[in-house]
Amino acid sequence: MITPVAPARTASVGTVETRYLDLAEPAQLDCGRKLGPIRVAYETYGALSPERDNVILVCHALSGDAHAAGLAKEPSGESTRDGFGAADRDGTAGRGLGWWDGMIGPGKAFDTDRYFVIATNLLGGCRGSTGPSSIDPATGRPYGADFPVITVADMVRTQRAFLDALGIERLAAVAGGSLGGMQALEWAVLFPEQVDAVVVIASTHALHPQGLAWNAIARDAIMRDPAWQGGHYYGTGRAPDGGMGVGRMVGHVTYLSAPALDDKFGRRLQFADDVRYTITEPEFEVENYLRHQADSFVRRFDANTYLYLSRALTYFDLGRQYGGGSLVRALEGMSARTLLIAFSSDWLYPPSASEEIEDALRTLGKPVEFHLIEAPYGHDCFLLEEARQTPIIRQFLAHDRAGSRRRGKRPS
Amino acid sequence: MITPVAPARTASVGTVETRYLDLAEPAQLDCGRKLGPIRVAYETYGALSPERDNVILVCHALSGDAHAAGLAKEPSGESTRDGFGAADRDGTAGRGLGWWDGMIGPGKAFDTDRYFVIATNLLGGCRGSTGPSSIDPATGRPYGADFPVITVADMVRTQRAFLDALGIERLAAVAGGSLGGMQALEWAVLFPEQVDAVVVIASTHALHPQGLAWNAIARDAIMRDPAWQGGHYYGTGRAPDGGMGVGRMVGHVTYLSAPALDDKFGRRLQFADDVRYTITEPEFEVENYLRHQADSFVRRFDANTYLYLSRALTYFDLGRQYGGGSLVRALEGMSARTLLIAFSSDWLYPPSASEEIEDALRTLGKPVEFHLIEAPYGHDCFLLEEARQTPIIRQFLAHDRAGSRRRGKRPS
Numbered sequence: 001m002i003t004p005v006a007p008a009r010t011a012s013v014g015t016v017e018t019r020y021l022d023l024a025e026p027a028q029l030d031c032g033r034k035l036g037p038i039r040v041a042y043e044t045y046g047a048l049s050p051e052r053d054n055v056i057l058v059c060h061a062l063s064g065d066a067h068a069a070g071l072a073k074e075p076s077g078e079s080t081r082d083g084f085g086a087a088d089r090d091g092t093a094g095r096g097l098g099w100w101d102g103m104i105g106p107g108k109a110f111d112t113d114r115y116f117v118i119a120t121n122l123l124g125g126c127r128g129s130t131g132p133s134s135i136d137p138a139t140g141r142p143y144g145a146d147f148p149v150i151t152v153a154d155m156v157r158t159q160r161a162f163l164d165a166l167g168i169e170r171l172a173a174v175a176g177g178s179l180g181g182m183q184a185l186e187w188a189v190l191f192p193e194q195v196d197a198v199v200v201i202a203s204t205h206a207l208h209p210q211g212l213a214w215n216a217i218a219r220d221a222i223m224r225d226p227a228w229q230g231g232h233y234y235g236t237g238r239a240p241d242g243g244m245g246v247g248r249m250v251g252h253v254t255y256l257s258a259p260a261l262d263d264k265f266g267r268r269l270q271f272a273d274d275v276r277y278t279i280t281e282p283e284f285e286v287e288n289y290l291r292h293q294a295d296s297f298v299r300r301f302d303a304n305t306y307l308y309l310s311r312a313l314t315y316f317d318l319g320r321q322y323g324g325g326s327l328v329r330a331l332e333g334m335s336a337r338t339l340l341i342a343f344s345s346d347w348l349y350p351p352s353a354s355e356e357i358e359d360a361l362r363t364l365g366k367p368v369e370f371h372l373i374e375a376p377y378g379h380d381c382f383l384l385e386e387a388r389q390t391p392i393i394r395q396f397l398a399h400d401r402a403g404s405r406r407r408g409k410r411p412s
Numbered sequence: 413m414i415t416p417v418a419p420a421r422t423a424s425v426g427t428v429e430t431r432y433l434d435l436a437e438p439a440q441l442d443c444g445r446k447l448g449p450i451r452v453a454y455e456t457y458g459a460l461s462p463e464r465d466n467v468i469l470v471c472h473a474l475s476g477d478a479h480a481a482g483l484a485k486e487p488s489g490e491s492t493r494d495g496f497g498a499a500d501r502d503g504t505a506g507r508g509l510g511w512w513d514g515m516i517g518p519g520k521a522f523d524t525d526r527y528f529v530i531a532t533n534l535l536g537g538c539r540g541s542t543g544p545s546s547i548d549p550a551t552g553r554p555y556g557a558d559f560p561v562i563t564v565a566d567m568v569r570t571q572r573a574f575l576d577a578l579g580i581e582r583l584a585a586v587a588g589g590s591l592g593g594m595q596a597l598e599w600a601v602l603f604p605e606q607v608d609a610v611v612v613i614a615s616t617h618a619l620h621p622q623g624l625a626w627n628a629i630a631r632d633a634i635m636r637d638p639a640w641q642g643g644h645y646y647g648t649g650r651a652p653d654g655g656m657g658v659g660r661m662v663g664h665v666t667y668l669s670a671p672a673l674d675d676k677f678g679r680r681l682q683f684a685d686d687v688r689y690t691i692t693e694p695e696f697e698v699e700n701y702l703r704h705q706a707d708s709f710v711r712r713f714d715a716n717t718y719l720y721l722s723r724a725l726t727y728f729d730l731g732r733q734y735g736g737g738s739l740v741r742a743l744e745g746m747s748a749r750t751l752l753i754a755f756s757s758d759w760l761y762p763p764s765a766s767e768e769i770e771d772a773l774r775t776l777g778k779p780v781e782f783h784l785i786e787a788p789y790g791h792d793c794f795l796l797e798e799a800r801q802t803p804i805i806r807q808f809l810a811h812d813r814a815g816s817r818r819r820g821k822r823p824s
Binding site for chain 2: 031217242266311347
């Protein structure tokens with residue numbers, strides 16, 4: 001199943017434009033509060049079939065946006081692919097290229113010759129959809145920390161309302177990596193009759209405690225920055241860039257594997273052949289790289305959105321939410337075919353979590369495939385290993401329901 | 413070799429007092445600067461033999477001090493064991509108990525019935541030895557960021573000058589974990605004729621790039637805190653507690669293993685059976701634990717010392733320093749018997765680094781033993797796994813030189 005072929009970036013969806021849709025009804029959130037109005041930023045690729053039965057919803061991870069494929073009509077000057085770990089570290093991403101451009105397009109994993117692919121910016125986001133940096137109609141000022149605490153289920157119900165507004169009832173598939181994979185699973189559980197298949201990549205049914213810890217540290221780094229100002233920094237001329245930079249560096253290291261860092265940087269010094277005896281300046285290449293990543297991230301991302309999405313992904317726990325602690329019970333009502341992909345070197349979302357989902361679905365007799373891809377780049381593989389994911393995803397989507405029950409190949 | 417017996421905390425060295433010694437000569441540092449006067453805080457346990465041939469120098473890790481064993485005469489109110497990862501997480505450490513009390517004492521690994529054990533606070537420290545928080549005689553104010561950048565070799569040369577002042581020429585052994593193990597190795601390379609044996613635990617000859625990254629993040633967290641004030645925060649009423657707390661949390665997670673966090677906390681919620689929908693407050697037990705660790709650390713540790721010692725341990729690279737890039741060449745002059753201990757779950761100082769040292773010494777025909785201990789607690793094992801380390805260390809120290817060449821047992 002693992003074929004070392006070149007990425008299938010054979011064709012592009014071309015130039016695309018992010019559009020916006022305002023939902024008519026306020027949302028009833030898990031936390032008990034109502035939120036509205038809600039705006040959803042989105043892009044679409046490919047053509048909707050007359051039967052409206054070829055829709056794939058693609059869900060982004062913590063730092064992504066609606067620009068999943070193609071070239072942005074008005075490039076922000078910085079590739080959104082930079083939003084994800086080290087995905088752009090080899091300079092392969094062009095300016096304004098969508099974060100999953102290698103996976104979405106004619107002949108690609110999510111084939112726009114066949115499917116109508118939709119990507120939205122999440123509820124709570126900072127790239128066009130309503131989030132903490134949006135104006136609170138009650139005050140006329142940005143919500144800031146008054147934005148309600150949201151969950152992955154809230155994000156998914158917002159996507160449901162958005163698709164209703166577009167007149168789309170059923171989804172041929174929901175797909176995503178990391179937090180995006182959580183949304184796909186949440187879709188399958190919340191709306192079992194409306195999702196034919198889910199593609200869950202480098203994700204989990206509940207983040208493990210070390211993952212909770214990394215997220216808590218990143219959030220604390222933001223909140224301990226005095227410029228955060230209790231979450232009401234908008235319009236003050238100050239933002240918690242220092243703290244968010246630190247949080248981003250933590251995240252960045254967790255997205256990569258230790259061997260990937262060895263391979264990329266080793267202990268190479270930044271300048272000359274010897275150390276310069278400095279505390280404040282980078283000495284090693286990896287130190288300089290992390291600072292660059294932090295600086296580039298704070299220029300394009302809102303710290304409060306980071307806090308809210310990070311909190312949402314730590315809350316996500318299908319067993320707790322729907323099964324009284326049991327994952328099997330939580331998935332009982334699922335009917336979508338499930339494709340799980342994990343990467344051997346991903347220690348933030350380790351393959352064991354995907355195995356647990358597979359085991360639960362298999363116990364329930366539900367159709368599931370799990371593919372473990374041996375790859376060295378850590379969690380970021382879901383953005384980098386396009387060539388190996390593509391045949392797996394294409395084959396899975398092409399399958400009829402009956403044929404899908406066979407077990408996917410799992411390297412031992 | 414691995415025997416699951418109870419810790420050998422059979423007896424204590426009793427109540428001890430930290431003493432101080434001022435070195436007569438300023439130190440010539442690797443960075444080119446001179447530093448003086450230098451004060452060294454130290455403790456001793458056991459009795460010096462008339463031949464002065466039973467001295468073991470114990471070196472501490474990043475956040476330790478000279479109080480390695482026994483009960484502090486004037487307890488600071490907080491165990492110094494808290495300085496190391498989660499060593500006190502089970503409440504086993506009493507108030508004011510030394511950070512390696514389980515390893516130093518009558519009948520223990522470093523047996524004070526036989527050896528005269530000396531522990532010093534490192535150059536650059538904040539627990540009595542000269543460091544960034546000490547008064548710069550040139551200005552009458554604390555050095556702050558004007559303190560010279562130091563290396564592990566500088567620390568070791570300071571220890572050498574300190575022992576000279578005590579009238580101690582030779583060391584029966586130098587021992588330490590983590591940064592302490594680096595000092596032991598540096599001793600063996602810098603002063604081959606003056607060290608009979610080194611005990612290097614959970615350490616390395618050069619930190620791997622991911623380790624460089626974690627250290628860079630912790631330092632950046634401190635330096636991005638506005639209260640750091642370019643390193644001159646003393647006497648201003650403000651200190652970079654927020655940033656150092658974040659750095660400490662990062663360190664803390666790297667000292668533990670993911671399974672240890674699973675085991676200790678799981679995804680247990682802090683209050684009640686459900687989430688409370690809060691961004692600012694801890695929801696999961698592991699979140700609360702990390703905050704507690706951060707708060708307790710900032711109360712007792714100086715941020716600049718953290719910066720300087722962290723920088724020193726990232727610089728440490730025996731191959732670069734002494735071998736033109738070759739570890740084998742760097743160790744050519746060593747004559748001390750070497751005991752290496754690593755822990756299977758330690759991903760910050762992984763066993764592979766100890767193996768590389770073993771391989772280099774074996775290539776050179778030098779006496780070396782390597783023991784890999786299967787234990788789940790990560791890097792903190794060197795403070796927690798006293799029972800398993802004790803027989804290995806006692807046997808190693810008791811060995812004659814000839815008998816030591818046999819290979820230590822290594823679980824496959």
